[in-house]
Amino acid sequence: MEKYVSLRDIEQAALALLSKTARDYYKSGATDEQTLAENKLAFQRLRIRPKCLVGVERCNLHTTVLGVDVSMPVGISPTAMQRMAHPDGELANVKAAQEEGTVFTLSTIATSSIEEVAEAAPLATKWFQLYIYNDREVTKKLVQRAVKAGFKAIVLTVDTPLFGLRRADIRNKFTLPSHLRLANFDGLLSTKIQSTDSGSGLNKYVEELFDKSLTWNEVKWLKSITTLPIIAKGVLRGDDAVKAVEAGCSAILVSNHGARQLDGVAASIEALPEIVEALKNYNVEVYLDGGVSTGTDVFKALALGAKMVFVGRPALWGLTVGGQAGVQRMLNIFRTELQYTLQIAGTPTTADITKDMVRHESSYFLRK
Amino acid sequence: MEKYVSLRDIEQAALALLSKTARDYYKSGATDEQTLAENKLAFQRLRIRPKCLVGVERCNLHTTVLGVDVSMPVGISPTAMQRMAHPDGELANVKAAQEEGTVFTLSTIATSSIEEVAEAAPLATKWFQLYIYNDREVTKKLVQRAVKAGFKAIVLTVDTPLFGLRRADIRNKFTLPSHLRLANFDGLLSTKIQSTDSGSGLNKYVEELFDKSLTWNEVKWLKSITTLPIIAKGVLRGDDAVKAVEAGCSAILVSNHGARQLDGVAASIEALPEIVEALKNYNVEVYLDGGVSTGTDVFKALALGAKMVFVGRPALWGLTVGGQAGVQRMLNIFRTELQYTLQIAGTPTTADITKDMVRHESSYFLRK
Amino acid sequence: MEKYVSLRDIEQAALALLSKTARDYYKSGATDEQTLAENKLAFQRLRIRPKCLVGVERCNLHTTVLGVDVSMPVGISPTAMQRMAHPDGELANVKAAQEEGTVFTLSTIATSSIEEVAEAAPLATKWFQLYIYNDREVTKKLVQRAVKAGFKAIVLTVDTPLFGLRRADIRNKFTLPSHLRLANFDGLLSTKIQSTDSGSGLNKYVEELFDKSLTWNEVKWLKSITTLPIIAKGVLRGDDAVKAVEAGCSAILVSNHGARQLDGVAASIEALPEIVEALKNYNVEVYLDGGVSTGTDVFKALALGAKMVFVGRPALWGLTVGGQAGVQRMLNIFRTELQYTLQIAGTPTTADITKDMVRHESSYFLRK
Amino acid sequence: MEKYVSLRDIEQAALALLSKTARDYYKSGATDEQTLAENKLAFQRLRIRPKCLVGVERCNLHTTVLGVDVSMPVGISPTAMQRMAHPDGELANVKAAQEEGTVFTLSTIATSSIEEVAEAAPLATKWFQLYIYNDREVTKKLVQRAVKAGFKAIVLTVDTPLFGLRRADIRNKFTLPSHLRLANFDGLLSTKIQSTDSGSGLNKYVEELFDKSLTWNEVKWLKSITTLPIIAKGVLRGDDAVKAVEAGCSAILVSNHGARQLDGVAASIEALPEIVEALKNYNVEVYLDGGVSTGTDVFKALALGAKMVFVGRPALWGLTVGGQAGVQRMLNIFRTELQYTLQIAGTPTTADITKDMVRHESSYFLRK
Ligand SMILES: Cc1cc2nc3c(=O)[nH]c(=O)nc-3n(C[C@H](O)[C@H](O)[C@H](O)COP(=O)(O)O)c2cc1C
Ligand SMILES: Cc1cc2nc3c(=O)[nH]c(=O)nc-3n(C[C@H](O)[C@H](O)[C@H](O)COP(=O)(O)O)c2cc1C
């Protein structure tokens, strides 16, 4: 794995290895993919303002999320159907997270089950990402199994009444390869996604099965069936963040779903400050995912108020190039880059990162 | 038609099919074509701010224009001489509009007559686009025939004292193929455009026949000969919008004529807010055309105050690739994309789209 | 000439025809040529705001400069050594100006003499561009000859204590071809530029002969030897414009010398408003040159307060492709484009062009 | 050397001559190299506002730094291991500085020793750049040798608790060629950098030997062992500049270490105004390095408050193409370009360059 020096190295190698269908599914964004590009470009519009000679020998990347210690503020976002990337799929991913001391989030529509994941990495901090199905019994059972398997939080995805239009999936008539199944389900729910008459099999699956009538009241229902903390994933507005918290969420994951839901929305790093501001009088944590590609991106998100960042595709690229080892390499590239950043920026611990450490490029342009 | 997944697919296929003269005529903008590019780029500078968990099961794209129900807020702008794109020309186009439940606008200089169009699609909502000729009797007759044929509004194009300089047409010495005629006219007026000694035959036609002395008083004259509502097409300034309305117009179509008249003018989506603002105390509708290419573009225009958007070239591309079916495919791509947008943005009906749903990108850049 | 539909057509044809030395000399800007590009880009950042239905049948491009009627507000800036472009050089250029009814400005370092130019086009409005030599007698004689030959103004170039660094000229060891001479001079002054030991022969010529100690007092000296109006060419700051006028200048030509003097200065169209503003209480005319390439550029300059614009390189390209006829074609492209612009913008005469007709693109971006 | 007309010419020739390892080491910036590009782009966003007719015959480039006269405000920043560029390395560089009458700064980790450098150019103004080692005796000895050898200032690099992540060096497993040594050290300290098991040998060297616990108190310690003025190199924030000065520094070198330490920081020219502003009530000098590539860049830095600028890579490129002569050519290109700039900008001496001579491009964009 040593030959991979940057995330981009891993990504390029992975794109060359994957089948067209899997590659397109993993990398696509919604429609014109403008936001997909913006998720990265927006980080580049921020400038770090390093401090000198502060004494950085005590550099330390640890932080906590929801009270649990993690070795660094970079965790793994839920991504569906990981066995298309590597035979070990979610199991390799969660083992990497365990080894590297960070959070792994399992997708509802994973190709490994809640129980398999728990067994593969009993010591990892595991979160369960939830889609709410029309059938509430199905939904309830998922939550109960996650609780039982030792998952530590429910990540409720709130931006997905249906799946975004991803043109490549439509062109490819995306289906799950027949040797794989949605492992958290039985019967039709586990195999339905394996066929389609036209368009993306995934979109049809979601269109039929996910509940479109959801409102923030659902959080209350969720809280009535579990005591796990609930994280609202997919919030892009300050007012929605307040609604989430007032409905009972313990944290907000600012996210545009990797630019896969609606093209033309803000980059998640652009949306972050509005949400941090709206929640300043609430005692909750704010996270971010979307386009995080370097240690300096992590730093910028933290400076703008995120407690932790998550990565989706980077873990898929790591999985593809080397299973567990590939994901660990990816995480360690982030770790090294962040460590360098903390030291050279003069903020040896994540707690030292204050808001003034980052400024928008336009604040330089517009100075008279 | 199923292979066309995006408007761009249809456009590319159409450009490959058309003759050079027709292709150049359809796609050109004025002189350097800067505004032609801006019409699209300006949409990309707007950000959608989606709301989560609002309950979107009741998603519905219907709206009304001038009191008439349409199945979605995307209609068809007038474009001249459509039989160069497909033998059925305007007839295929209006039938598609009828089938899809939206507005069709017939150009004065069409290659199918008012009566042919009315007969082809008796149930469609049809509007007639009017150029005012030096010869007012000719002009009056056009309006009277449109009324008689059941057209529901007069779209008065106000940005065309002469036709814009389109270099390709000059180079191609553009003329109408000899098997086609301007079907709304008899004799010379219907065939004059078929020849030119130098430069564009179209420009010469307009230069000689259109009335350059027009002022807003013309609207009063028009109202004296018809009771149909009048829509001013081509307004780009707030003060002009007010003049139009005070002269008796029922609606404004914010448009730069597909960037074909004057290069260097604002993108129509950039001009829209000024006009909406200027008309806020008038009870009129505002529409937009120019560069609308995706469902998110439609959404952005509605959020900035348009009641409906129109597309010009997209219908020409649809016509070219498949006649009526091609136009329907084009409309259905918009329909699907808008449906996804409404649901994921958390505004299940067009009435839910409020101004705060969209923000200019610079509002993110400049926040301290 | 009819095949040339835009200025760019003429430019491209000319670039292909010229020898490397002449081509490089004509097209170069100073050092990195950033301002050379900005001169054009800055026009593209301005938006025209057309008015509809104002009655444009009385469209008319005439204007006056310093009290003299011209057929359109586009004149010819001084450029040196025009016989490198075409054997007829300045004579063809001035005849074109005469034919087209606009101003021709003769460079001090022309390859045709004051007298030859006057004889070639007795009816043209001719201005003489002056460089002040260390030898004041030489300088004085130039002015006196211009007066005698019927030139109507002295264009005093104020931005040239030495010539800008143009790397191509240094690499080419630029010299004037030996069959040509600086026709306004005798003896060494007319041939010195024909040789160089290293670097650009032109730069050495200027370095040795031009007076670097000039101040605004020179204008007073000039006024003591001639009653012709004096135009200060090369002003880029409001305070300098005021100094020029207070020293006795009748007009200001806002110019960065075609980006040939100092790289990194503002585009001339960017500098224009500051100068118009600074002079608002003085009764003087303001002109502009630099990067004017289309009729809409002319319009934008007029809207920002210029009374007239001038073009330098465009006349050289015209000369190259067709001598007098080429320059006329170039002027007529501007004329046509401006005529279209005036009509479609709803300002049928140049006097109708008010400040609100143009807005900077950022005024659209930054609207909340 | 005459064929090199611009710095870019020299750079391109040098890049072609160097071995891959040396080339990559010299040109790299940290991680994604965004700031590396910004260091140059930011200069291009500034506009010079030239004044006309001020009398520039007395043009003169001299200035003083820390009370010493230099022939122009362009000096040489410290860069490590210059013998990879040319066998004469630092000795050629310092001789060029002596010949051209400007400052040479010797790196701690040079391939020529303090004493060799002093002997090669006894009359040059020499500064010694200091890295503080864990071993304070080693550090102290360096300073004492510099004092003894006649160096005139200590340039304390404050941005380097460890070396930035430069991916090419990691890929190349960068080591110093075995015929070279870090000439300021004996034994292991001089050869350690010649080998690496994995990654960059340079990074490992620094990681082990440099003191990460440094604070601004170190300046006081330094002052206790030398009376030489101390220049803090690597400051990018106003508050840090104040800390440096209050700790006893005599000058600040605004620098992002040639974009080699932390990617995503501001261009040094963007950071400059904040530091000048913060120090306006202190009697200290401010310098700048990073991306300075033309005479107009020098001018812009001076207008924004720098007393002098320094160049790092340009000297390496000069060394590569021609040893001492190459560095002199590079310096003379800057000299010529600056001389032209001063004259054409109407500020014949560096003392004439006032703040109003430069404006940010956005001040033109946003003017209403
Ligand atoms: C292939 C793929 C599948 C995804 N599946 C899910 C999912 O099942 N549930 C979910 O909440 N988010 C899902 N996401 C979104 C991710 O959780 C995350 O928000 C996104 O990938 C972050 O952006 P990044 O990929 O740029 O790091 C998926 C993203 C990708 C790329
Ligand atoms: C080929 C073509 C012909 C057009 N003909 C007319 C016309 O006859 N009358 C009119 O008012 N507008 C005409 N327009 C302008 C359109 O009504 C409409 O404003 C424009 O096409 C919208 O931009 P879009 O093409 O980007 O959707 C024409 C546009 C094109 C592209």
Ligand SMILES: Cc1cc2nc3c(=O)[nH]c(=O)nc-3n(C[C@H](O)[C@H](O)[C@H](O)COP(=O)(O)O)c2cc1C
């Ligand atoms: C080849 C060339 C020669 C020039 N010679 C002179 C000159 O002799 N005197 C002068 O005042 N300006 C001279 N200029 C500047 C022009 O007068 C004018 O300011 C400039 O060309 C305008 O920019 P444009 O070329 O983009 O239209 C010259 C410009 C060029 C391109």
Ligand SMILES: Cc1cc2nc3c(=O)[nH]c(=O)nc-3n(C[C@H](O)[C@H](O)[C@H](O)COP(=O)(O)O)c2cc1C
């Ligand atoms: C190859 C190289 C080696 C460098 N070595 C040192 C060094 O030893 N000490 C130091 O303080 N700065 C060092 N620097 C930074 C330079 O002093 C200077 O800040 C930088 O090169 C300025 O940017 P420029 O290269 O764009 O002119 C080095 C830079 C380069 C490119």
